[in-house]
Amino acid sequence: MPEGWDGTTRDPDEVLYEISMKEDQMLYEEFVQRLEFNKKKVAGEVKCHKYSRRRPDDGWNYMVEKLGAQAKHGVGGGWKFISLPDGSSRPLNDMEKMR
The missing domain is CATH 1.20.5 (Single alpha-helices involved in coiled-coils or other helix-helix interfaces)
Known part of the structure; x- marks a missing residue:
């Protein structure tokens, strides 16, 4: 004890x-x-952040990768383009091609 x-x-x-x-x-x-x-x-x-990223007035641009039947994401099986807010699209510029 x-x-x-x-x-x-x-x-x-x-x-x-x-x-x-x-x-x-x-x-x-x-x-x-x-x-x-x-x-x-x-x-x-x-x-x-006091000023975080705000949505642009005309909307966001999205990178789209269209895949083929045998393609896989990111392997280069499809082709990429930028989709604009108004529904149109444009090809990638030099900086976007590096991604």
Whole structure:
């Protein structure tokens, strides 16, 4: 038996109460930290893009690869072109051919 132990045990309800109080305190501290972060009180600024990419006024251009019967994506079995927002298409330029 450990030194200084008088042989008595603690009440299980008391132990559960202490454990629940510690857990409540930890949850409260975590809540306060997250709240302060969301209010920008911690670190001054939240790291995010102020001006993210916005949709162009005329719409996006998409690269399309038309595959043949035996072709696989990216293997060069099909031919690629750019599809424009108005429904038309154009061939690839030099920069797009490198992809």
